[in-house]
Amino acid sequence: MEAISRMAKMASSDNLKKAFEKHLDQTRIQIARVEQAFADTGKAARAKTCEAMKGLIKEASLMMEQLLVAANMAKDTAMECGNHYVAEPAKDIVGLL
Numbered sequence: 001m002e003a004i005s006r007m008a009k010m011a012s013s014d015n016l017k018k019a020f021e022k023h024l025d026q027t028r029i030q031i032a033r034v035e036q037a038f039a040d041t042g043k044a045a046r047a048k049t050c051e052a053m054k055g056l057i058k059e060a061s062l063m064m065e066q067l068l069v070a071a072n073m074a075k076d077t078a079m080e081c082g083n084h085y086v087a088e089p090a091k092d093i094v095g096l097l
Contacts, residue, residue: 001027003057010064 004027008020038045 001031003061006061007064010068 001024004020004024008017008024011017011020035045
């Protein structure tokens with residue numbers, strides 16, 4: 001859940017931020033259901049670290065950072081060159097992140 005929360009905070013687009021927040025709410029509901037299922041069976045729920053998921057989270061975080069840097073570079077370069085046709089789409093891409 002930490003990763004989803006971080007991605008929501010990193011997102012500058014309202015739509016993307018809302019999507020992450022919705023996913024976070026759904027994840028909380030799923031966790032509550034799993035905890036209830038364990039409680040109903042009298043078993044203790046134990047968290048277990050998934051190394052594969054840790055790797056996916058790390059890779060996604062790195063990709064988001066790289067995309068943000070690249071989009072900002074494209075926007076800045078286009079602005080310096082005065083190229084409106086490149087600057088506006090680059091600005092839109094940065095806004096989606």
